[in-house]
Amino acid sequence: MLWQKLKRLLYVQKPELNPEQIVDKKTELHNKYISFKQLLDANNNALKAMNELEGALRSSRPFGMVFISGQTSRASISVFSMISHLNALSGNKYRRLEPIFKDIEAEIKEIIEQKHVPSSDRLIISLSDINKNHTDLVGSKMAVLGELSEKFPELNVPKGFVITSAGYNLLMENSGLETEIQRLIRTALIENQADLYRTSSKIQMLIINTILPEALARAIKQAYSEFEKQVGFNAPVAMRSSAVGEDETGTSFAGQYKSELNVTPENIFSVYKEIIAAKYSVTAMSYRNRMGIPDELVPMCVGCMEMIRARCGGVAYSRDPLNMSEDRVIVSAVPGLPKPVVDGSLTPDRYVFTGENQSLLLEKKVNIKPFRIEVLPTEGIKKTENSLELSSAPSLTDEQARLTARTARLLEEYFKTPVDMEWAFDHNGLLVTLQARPLAGADTPKGLESQAPDEYRERLIIQGGETACKGSAFGKIFHVKDNQDMLQFPENSIMVTRLALPRWASVLSRASGVITEQGSVTGHLGSVAREFSVPAIFGLKNSMDKLENGLEITMDADGKRVYRGEIKELSGQKVTAEGIMQGTKIHKILTRVLKFITPLHLTDPDSVDFRPGNCRSLHDITRFCHEKAVHEMFEMGNITDLSQSGGKRLVVDVPMQWWVLDLEDGFKEPVEGKNVHISNINSLPMLALWKGITAMTWEGPPPMDGRGFMSVMVQATSNPDLSDSGPSIYANKNYFMISRYFCNLTSRMGFHFSTVETLVGDKAYENYARFSFKGGAADMRRRKMRTGFIAEILKNYDFQVESYDDSIFARIRGGSDEFMVHRLQILGYLTIHTRQLDMIMLSQEKVSYYYEKIIRDIERIFPIN
Amino acid sequence: MRVLVIDDEAVFLDTLVARLKLRGLEVHGCQDAGKGLDLLKSQPFDVVVLDVSMPEINGLEALEMIKKEKPALPVILLTGHASLASAARGKQMGAFDYLMKPLPIDDLTDRIEEACQKF
Numbered sequence: 001m002l003w004q005k006l007k008r009l010l011y012v013q014k015p016e017l018n019p020e021q022i023v024d025k026k027t028e029l030h031n032k033y034i035s036f037k038q039l040l041d042a043n044n045n046a047l048k049a050m051n052e053l054e055g056a057l058r059s060s061r062p063f064g065m066v067f068i069s070g071q072t073s074r075a076s077i078s079v080f081s082m083i084s085h086l087n088a089l090s091g092n093k094y095r096r097l098e099p100i101f102k103d104i105e106a107e108i109k110e111i112i113e114q115k116h117v118p119s120s121d122r123l124i125i126s127l128s129d130i131n132k133n134h135t136d137l138v139g140s141k142m143a144v145l146g147e148l149s150e151k152f153p154e155l156n157v158p159k160g161f162v163i164t165s166a167g168y169n170l171l172m173e174n175s176g177l178e179t180e181i182q183r184l185i186r187t188a189l190i191e192n193q194a195d196l197y198r199t200s201s202k203i204q205m206l207i208i209n210t211i212l213p214e215a216l217a218r219a220i221k222q223a224y225s226e227f228e229k230q231v232g233f234n235a236p237v238a239m240r241s242s243a244v245g246e247d248e249t250g251t252s253f254a255g256q257y258k259s260e261l262n263v264t265p266e267n268i269f270s271v272y273k274e275i276i277a278a279k280y281s282v283t284a285m286s287y288r289n290r291m292g293i294p295d296e297l298v299p300m301c302v303g304c305m306e307m308i309r310a311r312c313g314g315v316a317y318s319r320d321p322l323n324m325s326e327d328r329v330i331v332s333a334v335p336g337l338p339k340p341v342v343d344g345s346l347t348p349d350r351y352v353f354t355g356e357n358q359s360l361l362l363e364k365k366v367n368i369k370p371f372r373i374e375v376l377p378t379e380g381i382k383k384t385e386n387s388l389e390l391s392s393a394p395s396l397t398d399e400q401a402r403l404t405a406r407t408a409r410l411l412e413e414y415f416k417t418p419v420d421m422e423w424a425f426d427h428n429g430l431l432v433t434l435q436a437r438p439l440a441g442a443d444t445p446k447g448l449e450s451q452a453p454d455e456y457r458e459r460l461i462i463q464g465g466e467t468a469c470k471g472s473a474f475g476k477i478f479h480v481k482d483n484q485d486m487l488q489f490p491e492n493s494i495m496v497t498r499l500a501l502p503r504w505a506s507v508l509s510r511a512s513g514v515i516t517e518q519g520s521v522t523g524h525l526g527s528v529a530r531e532f533s534v535p536a537i538f539g540l541k542n543s544m545d546k547l548e549n550g551l552e553i554t555m556d557a558d559g560k561r562v563y564r565g566e567i568k569e570l571s572g573q574k575v576t577a578e579g580i581m582q583g584t585k586i587h588k589i590l591t592r593v594l595k596f597i598t599p600l601h602l603t604d605p606d607s608v609d610f611r612p613g614n615c616r617s618l619h620d621i622t623r624f625c626h627e628k629a630v631h632e633m634f635e636m637g638n639i640t641d642l643s644q645s646g647g648k649r650l651v652v653d654v655p656m657q658w659w660v661l662d663l664e665d666g667f668k669e670p671v672e673g674k675n676v677h678i679s680n681i682n683s684l685p686m687l688a689l690w691k692g693i694t695a696m697t698w699e700g701p702p703p704m705d706g707r708g709f710m711s712v713m714v715q716a717t718s719n720p721d722l723s724d725s726g727p728s729i730y731a732n733k734n735y736f737m738i739s740r741y742f743c744n745l746t747s748r749m750g751f752h753f754s755t756v757e758t759l760v761g762d763k764a765y766e767n768y769a770r771f772s773f774k775g776g777a778a779d780m781r782r783r784k785m786r787t788g789f790i791a792e793i794l795k796n797y798d799f800q801v802e803s804y805d806d807s808i809f810a811r812i813r814g815g816s817d818e819f820m821v822h823r824l825q826i827l828g829y830l831t832i833h834t835r836q837l838d839m840i841m842l843s844q845e846k847v848s849y850y851y852e853k854i855i856r857d858i859e860r861i862f863p864i865n
Numbered sequence: 866m867r868v869l870v871i872d873d874e875a876v877f878l879d880t881l882v883a884r885l886k887l888r889g890l891e892v893h894g895c896q897d898a899g900k901g902l903d904l905l906k907s908q909p910f911d912v913v914v915l916d917v918s919m920p921e922i923n924g925l926e927a928l929e930m931i932k933k934e935k936p937a938l939p940v941i942l943l944t945g946h947a948s949l950a951s952a953a954r955g956k957q958m959g960a961f962d963y964l965m966k967p968l969p970i971d972d973l974t975d976r977i978e979e980a981c982q983k984f
Contacts, residue, residue: 197965201944201967202945204966205874205945208880209875209876209877210876266883267880270884274967278967376889378887379884380971381971
């Protein structure tokens with residue numbers, strides 16, 4: 001079958017085309033490429049949504065149905081888009097996927113649309129009535145504060161109420177505001193900066209100038225009068241945005257929305273509208289646009305909280321963000337409101353505590369604070385200069401700092417992850433918690449973040465990379481390079497492999513841990529590792545060399561470290577961490593929904609089971625579509641002579657004809673005329689191949705003896721594959737189809753035919769290269785020997801290789817751009833330097849000689865960094 | 866500190882005036898540029914806050930008139946739907962600064978204070 005494919009691809013004589021057909025052919029190629037690119041974008045989006053849904057299960061951030069249905073729609077829409085693009089690419093070969101997708105989507109819909117969680121139309125809700133189950137109604141920021149105020153009265157969370165998402169919806173539905181906003185967005189070119197500014201300003205002013213619906217205004221007034229009874233007559237409020245969806249996805253919106261301090265009661269309505277309007281600020285709009293988050297999924301809630309006239313305030317981290325494993329609590333403090341710490345306008349005083357109950361003050365650094373932010377007596381805040389004495393005085397007493405540190409640790413225990421807490425001491429000396437959330441980038445389950453005790457440090461073998469799945473494991477190293485290794489993989493070993501390939505997923509049920517040298521945590525293998533809770537470190541450089549087969553190790557995926565032997569304190573801690581939503585109805589819904597989204601059953605593209613009928617999840621469909629799209633692109637080489645269909649002749653000093661067709665952005669400058677110079681090529685993969693092709697002058701065919709020469713003559717006259725309908729032995733034309741990150745090279749040199757198709761960009765999990773090689777002029781025995789010889793070289797450089805007779809088909813995927821460029825250079829080199837080696841493949845000695853020579857050449861010319 | 870705010874958007878103007886007053890400024894609001902210019906002739910002001918996009922007399926025309934009469938009086942432009950280019954032109958014509966609508970109230974207060982200190 002492989003041979004049939006290659007024969008069709010390379011031998012069939014192409015008909016002459018008329019000018020109209022040439023234009024059509026070019027358009028067809030361009031359209032195929034565009035479909036392919038859009039399919040990759042959709043794949044990327046689908047995987048991100050899946051990762052976020054999966055991550056939410058164990059996340060320390062609360063989430064609601066809006067999050068689940070939002071991310072699920074994002075995944076579904078992206079997967080449907082992949083199916084459409086695959087069908088566009090393949091001439092509707094995969095229509096069978098559509099009903100399968102619809103069935104899966106229907107299952108998901110059924111779960112989501114059941115009314116498991118009571119919705120609420122309350123426009124206002126008091127903070128004391130809020131808990132984590134109210135995320136959809138009040139946003140995660142306020143849900144956390146409500147939960148804390150209920151569970152920990154000692155945190156002194158300010159009193160207040162929240163204008164809910166139902167209130168937001170009422171405002172937006174009022175007088176067609178929402179419709180008008182959507183119209184403005186639809187008619188604007190958000191990608192155009194000037195248009196974005198104009199639209200942002202228009203929408204914000206539209207909201208600011210609208211009149212609040214009477215029901216909402218009444219509800220706010222009533223809530224304020226209740227608040228006033230508790231806090232004091234005419235008490236000002238701090239108004240804080242709390243978007244539904246904010247902070248839930250890990251891709252935090254932090255800092256993009258507006259909060260306003262010290263607002264008098266008569267201005268609550270107008271400030272409320274300003275905060276809602278700020279949802280349409282330039283930064284927030286472009287952020288949502290970039291992340292593909294629809295507007296309607298981000299209802300804006302607003303917390304109206306007691307205004308704390310802080311004597312001093314700041315931020316506390318329950319761990320050092322630069323070294324999460326150390327027992328250190330960091331308190332940053334300034335006199336006055338904590339704002340200058342949050343916005344970074346002052347260098348705050350710094351206190352570092354350690355030990356049980358933070359008994360030991362490790363570090364105390366008092367900085368100069370030339371000003372402070374104070375609450376004005378009427379409304380607003382003001383920057384006030386500090387006296388010389390005050391500017392150099394500590395913002396806190398040591399005991400106040402210690403109390404703050406202890407509070408941060410208390411919150412850490414509650415969140416089960418390091419936290420970032422905004423706090424203040426009021427004028428009565430009471431510590432108030434203003435805000436709390438998981439510390440950015442530190443969603444680490446409590447108890448797993450600690451590294452091995454000091455005495456094990458000397459056993460550290462290697463560290464680095466990214467945590468793809470948290471936890472730790474003990475086991476024997478087993479290197480996995482090919483299918484054979486997969487079959488032999490011993491139960492409970494730790495898989496070490498070069499690339500994070502999806503096909504390794506089938507090993508995960510038997511592996512206790514995974515370490516890869518390359519690959520992204522957002523790729524398929526990372527998803528499966530998390531699904532199976534197999535601790536995984538990806539992108540740990542040189543791990544194949546440093547971790548020998550059979551070595552017993554303990555891997556600490558959280559600390560991204562690998563130790564020799566067993567460390568009992570660490571080994572076997574799989575991720576069992578419970579997310580904050582564990583046990584809630586929403587968590588159960590997500591768990592049920594995920595069964596139709598993330599499991600990957602189609603792991604091996606070579607298996608007979610790799611077919612649409614076996615897709616049981618959205619993840620399966622993405623995997624299938626991606627694999628088949630790459631396959632379809634590979635066949636793009638089956639085209640008419642590029643010299644006819646608008647390609648440019650490459651101007652180079654190599655004595656062969658090279659033609660280039662630009663599919664999109666493969667040329668630096670537009671090219672008039674028939675030639676393009678190599679210096680004008682903008683395609684990263686083509687340039688890598690080209691470097692390999694031209695790295696060493698080809699020495700010409702190796703000298704052959706009489707037997708070799710006779711064999712070639714006999715083959716040239718009798719081999720049916722080299723018939724007249726095929727290209728002439730002198731037809732040395734080579735075709736590149738390129739864009740910035742894509743390249744398809746069809747190369748015909750004498751009796752040798754090869755194709756390379758590759759995509760190389762900064763998203764490692766999308767990168768791939770496929771290489772095929774066929775032909776030769778010698779007899780089949782020698783051609784087969786040469787095939788085996790090339791296969792060995794390619795395997796040595798991480799390619800997965802299939803060969804049959806004199807055909808080779810090799811592929812590699814998932815490497816970083818740097819890694820892929822290196823492998824493409826090798827492919828370029830092989831394309832030139834293995835030509836006609838078949839003629840001298842007379843003995844195993846010759847094979848070994850040339851194998852060593854080529855490996856030596858490669859290592860010398862393309863050293864691995 | 867006496868501030869004159871000229872803006873035809875009533876809700877926005879009323880809120881702005883009320884909130885500036887709460888910050889200790891003596892503020893007069895005017896929805897009509899013509900009336901605002903008349904007020905300038907009859908009363909002393911330290912700063913003018915002027916919307917660029919208004920019917921009849923637009924902000925840039927009003928700015929030109931103010932600068933003719935009182936070249937030293939600082940004017941802060943507010944630019945809404947109008948392009949930023951016209952606000953930038955206003956600055957060339959002698960405006961103290963321009964701010965994009967909507968604006969954080971404390972930013973405007975700071976700019977007003979700076980303008981007063983400079984002139």
